[in-house]
Amino acid sequence: xxxxxxxxxxxxxxxxxxxxxxxxxxxxxxxxxxxxxxxxxxxxxxxxxxxxxxxxxxxxxxxxxxxxxxxxxxxxxxxxxxxxxxxxxxxxxxxxxxxxxxxxxxxxxxxxxxxxxxxxxxxxxxxxxxxxxxxxxxxxxxxxxxxxxxxxxxxxxxxxxxxxxxxxxxxxxxxxxxxxxxxxxxxxxxxxxxxxxxxxxxxxxxxxxxxxxxxxxxxxxxxxxxxxxxxxxxxxxxxxxxxxxxxxxxxxxxxxxxxxxxxxxxxxxxxxxxxxxxxxxxxxxxxxxxxxxxxxxxxxxxxxxxxxxxxxxxxxxxxxxxxxxxxxxxxxxxxxxxxxxxxxx
Amino acid sequence: xxxxxxxxxxxxxxxxxxxxxxxxxxxxxxxxxxxxxxxxxxxxxxxxxxxxxxxxxxxxxxxxxxxxxxxxxxxxxxxxxxxxxxxxxxxxxxxxxxxxxxxxxxxxxxxxxxxxxxxxxxxxxxxxxxxxxxxxxxxxxxxxxxxxxxxxxxxxxxxxxxxxxxxxxxxxxxxxxxxxxxxxxxxxxxxxxxxxxxxxxxxxxxxxxxxxxxxxxxxxxxxxxxxxxxxxxxxxxxxxxxxxxxxxxxxxxxxxxxxxxxxxxxxxxxxxxxxxxxxxxxxxxxxxxxxxxxxxxxxxxxxxxxxxxxxxxxxxxxxxxxxxxxxxxxxxxxxxxxxxxxxxxxxxxxxxxxxxxxxxxxxxxxxxxxxxxxxxxxxxxxxxxxxxxxxxxxxxxxxxxxxxxxxxxxxxxxxxxxxxxxxxxxxxxxxxxxxxxxxxxxxxxxxxxxxxxxxxxxxxxxxxxxxxxxxxxxxxxxxxxxxxxxxxx
Numbered sequence: 001x002x003x004x005x006x007x008x009x010x011x012x013x014x015x016x017x018x019x020x021x022x023x024x025x026x027x028x029x030x031x032x033x034x035x036x037x038x039x040x041x042x043x044x045x046x047x048x049x050x051x052x053x054x055x056x057x058x059x060x061x062x063x064x065x066x067x068x069x070x071x072x073x074x075x076x077x078x079x080x081x082x083x084x085x086x087x088x089x090x091x092x093x094x095x096x097x098x099x100x101x102x103x104x105x106x107x108x109x110x111x112x113x114x115x116x117x118x119x120x121x122x123x124x125x126x127x128x129x130x131x132x133x134x135x136x137x138x139x140x141x142x143x144x145x146x147x148x149x150x151x152x153x154x155x156x157x158x159x160x161x162x163x164x165x166x167x168x169x170x171x172x173x174x175x176x177x178x179x180x181x182x183x184x185x186x187x188x189x190x191x192x193x194x195x196x197x198x199x200x201x202x203x204x205x206x207x208x209x210x211x212x213x214x215x216x217x218x219x220x221x222x223x224x225x226x227x228x229x230x231x232x233x234x235x236x237x238x239x240x241x242x243x244x245x246x247x248x249x250x251x252x253x254x255x256x257x258x259x260x261x262x263x264x265x266x267x268x269x270x271x272x273x274x275x276x277x278x279x280x281x282x283x284x285x286x287x288x289x290x291x292x293x294x295x296x297x298x299x300x301x302x303x304x305x306x307x308x309x310x311x312x313x314x315x316x317x318x319x320x321x322x323x324x325x326x327x328x329x330x331x332x333x334x335x336x337x338x339x340x341x342x343x344x345x
Numbered sequence: 346x347x348x349x350x351x352x353x354x355x356x357x358x359x360x361x362x363x364x365x366x367x368x369x370x371x372x373x374x375x376x377x378x379x380x381x382x383x384x385x386x387x388x389x390x391x392x393x394x395x396x397x398x399x400x401x402x403x404x405x406x407x408x409x410x411x412x413x414x415x416x417x418x419x420x421x422x423x424x425x426x427x428x429x430x431x432x433x434x435x436x437x438x439x440x441x442x443x444x445x446x447x448x449x450x451x452x453x454x455x456x457x458x459x460x461x462x463x464x465x466x467x468x469x470x471x472x473x474x475x476x477x478x479x480x481x482x483x484x485x486x487x488x489x490x491x492x493x494x495x496x497x498x499x500x501x502x503x504x505x506x507x508x509x510x511x512x513x514x515x516x517x518x519x520x521x522x523x524x525x526x527x528x529x530x531x532x533x534x535x536x537x538x539x540x541x542x543x544x545x546x547x548x549x550x551x552x553x554x555x556x557x558x559x560x561x562x563x564x565x566x567x568x569x570x571x572x573x574x575x576x577x578x579x580x581x582x583x584x585x586x587x588x589x590x591x592x593x594x595x596x597x598x599x600x601x602x603x604x605x606x607x608x609x610x611x612x613x614x615x616x617x618x619x620x621x622x623x624x625x626x627x628x629x630x631x632x633x634x635x636x637x638x639x640x641x642x643x644x645x646x647x648x649x650x651x652x653x654x655x656x657x658x659x660x661x662x663x664x665x666x667x668x669x670x671x672x673x674x675x676x677x678x679x680x681x682x683x684x685x686x687x688x689x690x691x692x693x694x695x696x697x698x699x700x701x702x703x704x705x706x707x708x709x710x711x712x713x714x715x716x717x718x719x720x721x722x723x724x725x726x727x728x729x730x731x732x733x734x735x736x737x738x739x740x741x742x743x744x745x746x747x748x749x750x751x752x753x754x755x756x757x758x759x760x761x762x763x764x765x766x767x768x769x770x771x772x773x774x775x776x777x778x779x780x781x782x783x784x785x786x787x788x789x790x791x792x793x794x795x796x797x798x799x800x801x802x803x804x805x806x807x808x809x810x811x812x813x814x815x816x817x818x819x820x821x822x823x824x825x826x827x828x829x830x831x832x833x834x
Contacts, residue, residue, distance in 0.1 A: 246752075261763060264765055264766045268763045269760075271758070271759065271760050274774060275756045276754060276776045279778040281748075281776065281777065283775070284774065285772075286771075287759070287761055288772070289768065289770040290768065291769070
C-alpha cells in the first residue's frame with residue numbers, strides 16, 4: 001500500500017489508510033477522494049535554495065528528469081556535492097519519480113535535496129534508493145518546502161556496506177499531508193548512521209517523519225535527533241524504529257524526539273520503537289512533548305523582550321540544535337536561514 | 346547439616362515450576378465446545394437471572410462476527426475454540442460454602458500453594474500480622490471467600506461474581522460492561538459470553554477497606570479455559586487494595602485464560618490493584634504447553650481526584666497479551682502502572698498499558714521493567730494519549746529492558762498522542778544486557794554467578810517491587826529469582 005502504487009495503478013484502494021499500522025497517523029485513503037490527472041511537462045523557476053553550492057544539479061520537474069537519467073553512479077573514491085531539486089510546478093495534478101544513487105568504495109557524496117512546491121494542491125511521490133559500498137559516505141540534507149494544500153510522500157531506501165556512513169538531516173514545514181520516510185539497512189559491520197530531522201508546522205499542515213533502521217552487522221552506530229515545533233492546528237508525527245538483528249552485537253543506537261506544542265489545538269503523535277534481538281547492545285530512546293519552558297520565557301521577557309520575540313528566540317534555539325549537526329558548512333547556513341523564515345508560533 | 350539440606354532442597358525446588366501439580370477431584374464439565382447452548386448451560390448452572398443470560402447471549406452473537414486479532418508480537422498456532430471445556434467445577438453444591446463443606450482435596454491444594462483459606466491461619470505466626478481476605482477461584486467457580494463477615498461490618502461487599510449477580514443485581518447491572526463493553530475486543534467479548542467466576546468488590550463511600558483483598562485463581566481441569574470476570578467499585582472517598590495470584594498445572598496442552606477486569610473509582614476514591622501472575626509457562630526447552638494469558642484489564646477513573654494504581658509481576662504464561670489501562674476521566678485523576686515482566690524459556694509477552702487522559706489536570710506514571718532470557722520474547726507496548734480537553738495532562742514513562750543471553754528479544758513500542766498544547770509527556774527507554782562490570786564486582790565479593798544475577802536483577806526491578814503490598818513483595822522477589830533460574834551459565 002503506497003501512494004506510488006496507487007498512482008501507477010490509478011487505484012484508490014492501493015492508498016495506505018489509518019488501518020495500516022505504519023500509516024495510523026498519516027491517513028491518505030480518507031483524504032484522497034479521487035486521483036488527480038497526471039502532471040504535464042512544465043518549467044521550474046531557475047534557482048533552488050541551494051543555488052551556488054555544489055558542483056552539479058539534478059532537476060526533476062513534475063516527476064520528469066530534465067535531460068538526465070534517474071541513476072547516479074559515483075566511482076570508487078570519487079567526491080561530489082550534488083543539488084537534487086524535486087519541483088512540483090502544476091496545480092491539482094499528480095506525479096511520481098524514482099531515482100537511484102550508487103556510491104563506490106570510499107566515494108563521498110553530499111546531496112543537497114530540495115522539495116519545491118511551486119503550485120497549489122498537487123500530489124507528489126518520490127522514491128530514492130541509495131547504496132553505499134564499503135567505506136562510502138553520504139550526507140543528505142533535505143529542505144522539504146511543499147505547498148500548504150499539497151499531498152506529498154517521499155521515501156528513501158538506503159543500504160550500507162561495511163564501514164559505510166550515512167548522515168541525514170531533513171527539515172520540513174509540512175503540507176496538507178506529508179510524509180518523509182527513510183529506511184536504512186546496514187548488514188555490514190561498523191556502519192554509521194546519523195538521521196536527524198526537524199518539523200516546523202503551523203496552520204493546518206501535517207508533517208510525518210518516519211524512519212526505520214535495521215542493524216544486521218556488528219559494531220553499528222545509530223544516532224538520531226528529531227525535533228518539532230507545532231503551532232495553530234498543525235500536526236507533527238514521528239515514527240522511528242530501530243531493529244537490532246540477531247548477532248548484531250555491540251550495536252549502539254540512540255534516538256531522541258522532542259516536540260514543542262505552541263497552541264491549544266496543536267497535535268504531536270510519536271512512536272519511537274526499539275526491536276532488539278541481540279544482547280550485547282546499548283539502545284535507548286527518549287521522547288518528550290510539551291509547551292515552551294515557562295521559566296525560560298519569563299526570563300527572556302524580564303529582560304525586555306516582547307513575548308513573540310522571546311518565543312521565536314527559544315524555538316529557534318530549540319531547532320538550531322538539529323541544524324548545527326549538519327556538516328556541510330554552506331548547507332548548514334542555508335538551513336538555519338530556511339528554518340528562521342519558516343518560524344512558527 | 347540442616348543448612349546444606351535446606352540449600353539442596355531449595356535448589357531442587359527451583360529447577361521446576363512449583364505449582365505444576367494436578368488435584369484429583371470429582372469435577373463436573375459442560376460438554377466440550379462453544380455454542381449458544383453452552384452459554385445457556387453456564388448461566389443456568391450459576392442460577393442467573395434472565396437479564397444476565399441475555400447479556401451473555403448478545404455478547405456471544407457479537408463474538409461470532411468478530412475476527413481474532415493478530416497485531417501483537419506473539420505467535421501461536423490457531424486456537425480451536427470448539428476443542429475446549431468452557432465450564433469445569435468441583436462436584437459440590439453451587440456457590441460459596443463454609444470451609445467444612447469444601448472438598449478436602451481443594452483445601453489441600455490451596456495449603457500447598459500457600460494460600461490461607463482458614464481465617465485463623467492468616468493470623469497464625471507473628472502477632473499483629475496484617476490480615477487479608479481471599480476469594481479462591483478453582484477452574485470455573487469460586488470455592489470460598491474468607492473474612493466476609495468482618496468486611497460486611499464496615500459495608501464492604503467482597504464475594505464471588507456469581508453471588509454478586511444473585512445478591513446485588515442492582516450494583517452489577519449498573520457497572521458491568523461500563524468499563525470494558527462486551528464487544529470491546531475479541532477476547533473480552535468471548536469472556537462476556539462464557540465468563541464463569543471471579544470477584545466482586547464494592548467499597549461504600551468514605552470507607553477504607555480494613556484489609557487487603559485477594560483472589561487466587563487456579564486452573565486445574567485439563568482441556569479447559571478459565572474466563573473469570575472481576576468488578577471492583579470504589580465509591581466516593583473509598584480505598585481498597587486488591588491482589589490477584591494465579592497458577593496452573595504443568596500440561597503439554599495450551600490452555601486459554603481470557604479474563605476481564607473492570608475497575609471504577611468515583612470522586613476521591615482509590616484502588617490499588619496488584620497481580621502476581623505465575624501461570625504455567627510451558628516447557629522451557631520445547632515450548633510445549635503453558636497458558637495463553639489474553640486478558641483485558643481497564644480502570645475508569647470517573648471521579649475527580651480519583652486514583653488507580655496497577656502493579657503487575659508477570660512471570661508465568663506461555664503467552665501474555667495484556668495492557669492494564671486507565672481511562673482518566675475525572676478532573677485531576679491519577680493513573681499509575683508499575684510492571685515487571687519476565688520471560689524465559691520460550692515464553693512470549695506483549696504487555697504494557699494505556700493511559701487515556703480525558704480530564705483536566707490528569708496525571709499518569711508508567712514504570713515498566715522487562716527482562717528476557719532463554720529464547721523468549723518480551724515486548725512493552727504502551728499508549729499515552731492526551732485528548733483536546735485534557736488541559737494540563739502530565740505523563741512520565743520509563744521502560745527499561747534487560748537481556749540475558751544471545752537468543753532472547755526485547756522490544757519497546759510506545760505510542761504517544763498529544764492533542765492539546767498544555768500537555769507534557771515524557772518517555773524514556775533503555776535496552777541493555779547485564780553489565781559485566783557489575784557482575785564482576787559482585788562476584789568478586791564471593792557471590793556465585795547465579796546469585797550475582799539475582800542480586801542485580803532485584804536491583805533492576807526494585808522500583809516496581811516496592812509498590813507491591815509488603816507481604817507479597819517478598820514472594821514476588823522470590824518469584825523473580827525462580828523465573829530466571831537456569832538463564833545464565
